[in-house]
Amino acid sequence: MEIIGAGGQPQTQPQAGADGDGLIREGTDQSFMADVIEPSKTVPVLVDFWAPWCGPCRQLTPVIEAAVRAAKGAVKLVKINIDENPGIAGQLRIQSIPAVFAFQNGQPVDGFMGALPESQIKQFIARLAGDVDEGAIEELIARAEAALAEGDLGGAAQDFAQALQMDKESAEAIAGLARVSLISGDADQARALLDSAPEAKKTHPALASVRASMELAGEVEGADDLAAAEARAGKAAKDPEAQFSLARARLAAGDMTGSVDALLASITLDRDWNEAAARQLLLRIFDAAGPASELAKTGRRRLSSILFA
Template structure:
């Protein structure tokens, strides 16, 4: 799924050469408009425009593609088109130049340029996709939801909501490595976003639970010695890994009730990590917080 998501985004942006220009631009523009970004490594404004135009093209969701041509390595095409200043962007439609601009424009103007070619992009498009994906999760269709989250991520590669959702979905489907790879896509300035923190907590819990062994064995050990707080603690982690949130919370609450100071208040701290991973509006979180408050403030 991760590879498919990246491929969708990558297919909208590519580098070209003089030899490949006819196929990459002229032929491809028969399907949808193709923007050609004429640039050079020494050009400062080109470096400013590059990420902006790539983001805008990906946000257009396949209605337009971007082809980049290094004029130092391939001067023939820009020479034929009379490109005298860079960055320069020329839009091709049905094999012919249709529009263009020169200079590093801000994102809003680049988006407006694309909309002149393809019509309104619909600012709510990604949001609608995410809402539909959330509904599929709620209805028990994780595979269908993952496809929609991936579609949203193809349009907005830094969409935190989609990244977090895909990380948690892959974790629930048992693919811990893929879940970690999605979290690695998060920009540093958004690493503490609540949705990302929840996904990270869920991954950490899954890693903790992986080494605990069989649920039945833990349950038998606890039945033999109900005062074995460590076994009860481990059982809570294992139950959570199996999706039994309320039971997992109950065991941690039982430790807190019996011995608040056990393991340096470890049961309460673990319960708070459960709440973070489950999300603030999850029924198990809400019920657990009520019971925790009744214990702490009784």
């Protein structure tokens, strides 16, 4: 988007009214090129569109000013009163205030509307400045994982998405959102999220785990009814095929742990049955659960004790 000053001629001199450290200034339509566009080529510039009659604007202004000063030069702030300077706000099609736009390299790249809490404003600035708060991201992902374990897909998706906003290359956040989509039955969206991962992160264990989960979905197509499989396995306790069928039925029912138990039982009976089908499915389950998961670690120890006994 090209931004021009009023009358098509930007001022070359900055508008008076900057604070002492030069991080915050009052801007106008005429000074927009000098106050925002040019400086944004070296440092991100936030533009706060406000008006004297706007209550939320008065609430936001001191918070965003404090956050900008705390960033110590990582970003700058320009405040524009839209009552006196409607031109740029009109070009950006701003319909409600407060509205904050972030400019980098002469272009608007991000923004928000409304009086956000201080913590979210700090995260917004940190993201622009490339200062990723790893601790905050880890906390969000841990909370999202807990929500996912409790079946709270909405809460998990919100926290994974916020983590991804803070670090757009977070493999854990991308994988988390993909898993939410997969559990919700939207395999296409899950696949699109996996494809969106940066090339350098595509082999990350978290993403590999989701891919393995998607492959497992195909494994359970046509699986036996769980009750029928349980009954058959009970009558044929020494039949590796019956145990394998039980494992597939449990997996289709979402019981990974029970599926692992049945597969290990099948391998114990005949490790080479059907070209080692039980072992191959077991390893795919470990991949889907994640290499660091307790299910995978315990299961691999049990498998080793069978194979190398």
